[in-house]
Amino acid sequence: MHTIESGNTAAALGVKLARAQVIAAYPITPQTPLTEKLSEFIESGQMKAAYIPVESEHSALAVCIAASTAGARAFTATSANGLLYMHEQLHWAAGARLPIVMCVVNRGVGAPWTVWNDQQDSISQRDTGWIQIYINDHQEIIDTTIKAFRIAEEVNIPVMVCYDGYILSHTYMPFDVPDQKSVDRFLPPYKPENCLDPNAPTNLNSVTLPDVRTNIRGELAHGYMELRYLLQEDLRKSIDVITTIEQDYKKIFNRGEGACLEEYRCEDASFIAVGMGSLAFHLRVAADALRKEGIKVGVVGIRLYRPFPDEAVSFALSKADGVIVFEKAISYGYMGPLCSDITSALYKDANPPFVHNYILGIGGRTIKTDALIDAIRNSCSRPEGSDTADSLRWIGLKI
Amino acid sequence: MGTRECNQITSAGEPGPGDGGKTGSWRVLRPVIDPSICIPARKNIAACFICWLYCPDCTITRTIPPTIDYEYCKGCGICAEECPTKAITMVEESGFISEENK
Amino acid sequence: MEKDIINISWHGRGGQGAITAAKIVATASFQTGYTGVVMVPTFGTERRGAPVMTSLKISKEKIYDLSPIENPDIAVVLDYLLLDEINIVEGLKQGGILVVNTPKPSDSYTYNGIRVATADITAIADESGLAYGMVNSGIIGAFAKASSLIDIDVLANAIREEFKDRKPEENARAALVTYERTIINYGD
Numbered sequence: 001m002h003t004i005e006s007g008n009t010a011a012a013l014g015v016k017l018a019r020a021q022v023i024a025a026y027p028i029t030p031q032t033p034l035t036e037k038l039s040e041f042i043e044s045g046q047m048k049a050a051y052i053p054v055e056s057e058h059s060a061l062a063v064c065i066a067a068s069t070a071g072a073r074a075f076t077a078t079s080a081n082g083l084l085y086m087h088e089q090l091h092w093a094a095g096a097r098l099p100i101v102m103c104v105v106n107r108g109v110g111a112p113w114t115v116w117n118d119q120q121d122s123i124s125q126r127d128t129g130w131i132q133i134y135i136n137d138h139q140e141i142i143d144t145t146i147k148a149f150r151i152a153e154e155v156n157i158p159v160m161v162c163y164d165g166y167i168l169s170h171t172y173m174p175f176d177v178p179d180q181k182s183v184d185r186f187l188p189p190y191k192p193e194n195c196l197d198p199n200a201p202t203n204l205n206s207v208t209l210p211d212v213r214t215n216i217r218g219e220l221a222h223g224y225m226e227l228r229y230l231l232q233e234d235l236r237k238s239i240d241v242i243t244t245i246e247q248d249y250k251k252i253f254n255r256g257e258g259a260c261l262e263e264y265r266c267e268d269a270s271f272i273a274v275g276m277g278s279l280a281f282h283l284r285v286a287a288d289a290l291r292k293e294g295i296k297v298g299v300v301g302i303r304l305y306r307p308f309p310d311e312a313v314s315f316a317l318s319k320a321d322g323v324i325v326f327e328k329a330i331s332y333g334y335m336g337p338l339c340s341d342i343t344s345a346l347y348k349d350a351n352p353p354f355v356h357n358y359i360l361g362i363g364g365r366t367i368k369t370d371a372l373i374d375a376i377r378n379s380c381s382r383p384e385g386s387d388t389a390d391s392l393r394w395i396g397l398k399i
Numbered sequence: 400m401g402t403r404e405c406n407q408i409t410s411a412g413e414p415g416p417g418d419g420g421k422t423g424s425w426r427v428l429r430p431v432i433d434p435s436i437c438i439p440a441r442k443n444i445a446a447c448f449i450c451w452l453y454c455p456d457c458t459i460t461r462t463i464p465p466t467i468d469y470e471y472c473k474g475c476g477i478c479a480e481e482c483p484t485k486a487i488t489m490v491e492e493s494g495f496i497s498e499e500n501k
Numbered sequence: 502m503e504k505d506i507i508n509i510s511w512h513g514r515g516g517q518g519a520i521t522a523a524k525i526v527a528t529a530s531f532q533t534g535y536t537g538v539v540m541v542p543t544f545g546t547e548r549r550g551a552p553v554m555t556s557l558k559i560s561k562e563k564i565y566d567l568s569p570i571e572n573p574d575i576a577v578v579l580d581y582l583l584l585d586e587i588n589i590v591e592g593l594k595q596g597g598i599l600v601v602n603t604p605k606p607s608d609s610y611t612y613n614g615i616r617v618a619t620a621d622i623t624a625i626a627d628e629s630g631l632a633y634g635m636v637n638s639g640i641i642g643a644f645a646k647a648s649s650l651i652d653i654d655v656l657a658n659a660i661r662e663e664f665k666d667r668k669p670e671e672n673a674r675a676a677l678v679t680y681e682r683t684i685i686n687y688g689d
Contacts, residue, residue: 004531004538171539398402422551425549425550
């Protein structure tokens, strides 16, 4: 069933179809319509879930952690400073191996205040151990939200589904709403690994010692380091799981390409532009224009950011002469985070392409197609080697 | 020429009307002060000025009588709400528009 | 590239329903075969009365560029006073169309190379039984007449659907009457 609705509504519909059972959220622009829609669904009886209004985002994720620990499928959503407010709980949810799904409606962080889009909020949380997926349009919003629950529950790692505030959350475009029966086939009910159960009392996430210990059964139990190692190991293994789940989704719904990344006109590309989120789609317009000028440009849109699909990225990019990375975030004091990650993935190549780094769209600074075209053309014609932290290029800066 | 010359390292600004452009056009209702009820106007003394204090956009002057800068006043109605003698009424802007356009 | 996308900018004041109007046209466009349709509101500092703008892009192919329209093919203005405040005409393409809700006569607006379509939609809405100032359904009629892009009956049905709990017939009537009464001036 096709509908023309906003990105936030697409996300809400995805959560409803995924049969989330507990929703705890705090409103923040530009996420607010998502949670309002969910509370409408619940109030009208269309969705059987408990909506728990909380007094802060920290509490929102804390309630989801509790609900998930009690065996419920839990969901929350936030943006920017709201995400930062729950930062402590992000680490907790990942370390506790809880399959919580959260939509992050990307917005720049204060200070100074902004409500407009960039990706600093979620990207700055990439070290927490959450799976992070960046999506490009409304169809992907609804599809990925549904897939996220299946991914999370299969690998026992929480998943962040990130989409651009305003640019996607508040724009309207057509998308297909999957039918409930098919979603139920794809996503079975949640079966928790460990769960709060009065009939089988257990200690969960208690203090661990620097070293391993013997438990009451005389077995060697994990120390802190082993548990954290397992999170890393399972994150790396999840790349294959995510790819398989993508294929399963495609079998039922007939759509879904590139769980890790999607290539556009890369087969013979000399230069490849890279972006995440709606920018990955916008770059295609620039690539098409440059192709008409005879410059062989392709685009790689990265979807899976954590775990970082370094093999897939290296395979997609290493054959190009140059890689031009566009991002709406910066690792302050150094470079664009995506650029750093890509550069290190390419390091092992015998003859890696040059890598240029463009920072743009910060705090919602409008991104114009002509500016993208000029940047790529500029990089293609004067490749002075890869960028360093002091040669970062900014698009749209008016200082 | 870019913004470098403004010499700030964070978002800082002086209070006063105009930081957001000429927002007077946003008005749907306009505050009008009745000088026969307004304390400083009626008694010719520097007293009250609660409207000046509460205006979020600094468009009211601390003068006898207080005056409102209609180029910036957004018509939020806080002055009318706070005036202790109800000297300020919110009036439909459309009446003023047709007058001013003539 | 750009040839295949029709760019329509909508200008109103916060609370007037410009975004709803654009959304209705988006729905009708999709039904008519423009499957690549996006409606991108521009968000600034907002409140009732402040100028708002939304970009409606329609195409038969998927649209990948969600940036705000700078050079519209058609500019739709829900409040004629906005023309004095914001430079709407400057960005309009040569040969483009300006659609305005105005009580002024059609020949008050002349711009080189721009077609102007006018109607007193505020009055028509009032006539049609809508609350004073509810011009966002009527403006769709003016847009339909000026652009000839989408059938007015398809739009009227989309209007009835959007307003199904809030005077659907009156809103549809406002659009249909405006369609009849819209005057188009061809600039020289």
